Amino acid sequence: MVGLGPGAERTLTAEALETLARADVVVGYTTYIKLIEHHLAGKEVISSGMKKEVDRAMLALEIAAKGKHVAVVSSGDPGVYGMAGPVLEAAPAGMEVDIVPGVTAANAAAALLGAPLMHDFAVISLSDLLTPWETIVRRLEAAAYADFIIVLYNPRSRGRKDHLATARSIILEKRDGSTVVGLVRNCGRAEEGSKITTLAQLNVEEVDMFTTVIIGNSCTKVVNGRMVTPRGYAL
Numbered sequence: 001m002v003g004l005g006p007g008a009e010r011t012l013t014a015e016a017l018e019t020l021a022r023a024d025v026v027v028g029y030t031t032y033i034k035l036i037e038h039h040l041a042g043k044e045v046i047s048s049g050m051k052k053e054v055d056r057a058m059l060a061l062e063i064a065a066k067g068k069h070v071a072v073v074s075s076g077d078p079g080v081y082g083m084a085g086p087v088l089e090a091a092p093a094g095m096e097v098d099i100v101p102g103v104t105a106a107n108a109a110a111a112l113l114g115a116p117l118m119h120d121f122a123v124i125s126l127s128d129l130l131t132p133w134e135t136i137v138r139r140l141e142a143a144a145y146a147d148f149i150i151v152l153y154n155p156r157s158r159g160r161k162d163h164l165a166t167a168r169s170i171i172l173e174k175r176d177g178s179t180v181v182g183l184v185r186n187c188g189r190a191e192e193g194s195k196i197t198t199l200a201q202l203n204v205e206e207v208d209m210f211t212t213v214i215i216g217n218s219c220t221k222v223v224n225g226r227m228v229t230p231r232g233y234a235l
């Protein structure tokens with residue numbers, strides 16, 4: 001299980017590169033396979049489309065059971081909404097499965113924005129494909145109530161155009177409209193972009209499924225154009 005980071009060569013870890021170099025077979029989502037194609041010469045590559053995670057996990061386990069070194073690649077970290085879970089759940093007892101961590105989108109986005117994750121934070125995916133929407137709403141309410149910095153994954157897509165607007169309304173019940181919000185789109189890839197705005201001014205139309213949204217806590221501020229959450233140091 002290999003985390004590729006958010007997309008840029010510079011955030012591929014040395015451990016990820018070593019593991020890919022050792023692999024006989026590399027399995028992953030087509031978009032991510034394309035990003036690392038230049039590391040895959042001479043290897044068997046099996047790529048498939050979105051929503052085929054379980055099929056990929058099963059196939060990887062079948063090939064590994066025959067004695068081959070298989071690298072299943074995920075964007076970001078494989079244990080954060082990635083493939084590590086299904087592979088470990090389905091792997092037969094005794095099969096060796098290594099998890100190679102990667103830079104998750106939240107960390108990469110935070111670094112571009114400044115230092116917004118200096119205090120307690122919650123990551124919430126707004127995708128209701130595998131999680132009931134009621135559960136997502138409850139978690140948004142709880143995180144907003146507890147003044148967590150909130151990182152939103154899967155904030156908006158063609159199939160869930162209203163989720164981000166609804167999430168914003170829920171958070172606004174507990175937070176001021178002036179709360180600092182950072183948007184990072186396509187971090188580490190071509191067309192990388194970032195923006196700092198506020199909860200009240202957030203234009204949901206600017207956000208898509210390639211965007212990570214970071215909503216600051218009640219103390220988060222903008223310092224020289226960077227988003228910073230103070231931790232209480234005396235400066």
Ligand SMILES: C[S@@+](CC[C@H](N)C(=O)[O-])C[C@H]1O[C@@H](n2cnc3c(N)ncnc32)[C@H](O)[C@@H]1O
Nearest residue numbers: 006076077081104105153154186187209211212
């Ligand atoms: C399922 S989650 C990501 C899980 C992945 N395993 C990780 O650790 O980053 C998918 C969401 O992550 C965010 N994301 C992933 N890659 C990104 C990137 N390069 N730039 C900005 N956001 C990204 C987007 O919100 C996207 O909808």
